Amino acid sequence: MALLVPVLGIEEVRAHRGWFLFMGVALIILGTIAIGSAEVMTMVSVMLIGWLLLFGGLFEIVHGFARRAWGGFFVNLMSGLLYAVTGLLMVTHPGVAAVTLTFMIAMLLIVAGTFRIFVAFATPIPHRGWLVLNGVISLFLGFSIMSSWPVSGLWVIGLFIGIDLIFDGWTEVMLALSAGSGGGPASAQPATA
Numbered sequence: 001m002a003l004l005v006p007v008l009g010i011e012e013v014r015a016h017r018g019w020f021l022f023m024g025v026a027l028i029i030l031g032t033i034a035i036g037s038a039e040v041m042t043m044v045s046v047m048l049i050g051w052l053l054l055f056g057g058l059f060e061i062v063h064g065f066a067r068r069a070w071g072g073f074f075v076n077l078m079s080g081l082l083y084a085v086t087g088l089l090m091v092t093h094p095g096v097a098a099v100t101l102t103f104m105i106a107m108l109l110i111v112a113g114t115f116r117i118f119v120a121f122a123t124p125i126p127h128r129g130w131l132v133l134n135g136v137i138s139l140f141l142g143f144s145i146m147s148s149w150p151v152s153g154l155w156v157i158g159l160f161i162g163i164d165l166i167f168d169g170w171t172e173v174m175l176a177l178s179a180g181s182g183g184g185p186a187s188a189q190p191a192t193a
Helices: 008-015 017-037 038-066 073-092 094-122 126-146 158-177
Strands: 002-006 189-192
Touching: 008 017, 008 073, 017 038, 017 158, 038 073, 038 094, 073 094, 073 158, 094 126, 094 158
Parallel strands: none
Antiparallel strands: 002 189
16 A cells, blocks of 8 residues: 655745745844844833733723623623733833743743653653753753843843744745755655555
């Protein structure tokens, strides 16, 4: 029996290789700018999230009052108020919101790192060294953020966004370069079992 192994979308990447390459380079540049101005990026991100929560909360409240006869009125009203108040606090106090979110990120990294290391030693997992390394890196990042907290709250979010943009950009660049103009399978290749 033949098993078809499709190379999903490789023709599209190959046909628009220049666009993928351009997108990748643009994302790398934007990520570098974000890292270079991590404090500004953090504040912009917190403000954007705050405005989204505020408007989402207001829409939820309006929806709740517009459909008062529905049994979910109270749920709409309370969740809308929660979103709106949280968004308003984030917009009016972005520094405090950034510091608070950074504290939560640090705690998440510490707990996740500890859990990964515990699982690696408590269960017979093949290649557990990678899980231990992942846990150690998470612990290192969490404790590094906490060691300079609350000041780290002003730059960590922007730094993480910048790093993510750079990795996303390199992914696009490598995808464009690996697709080439004729390398690799152009369509599904049959494989025998």
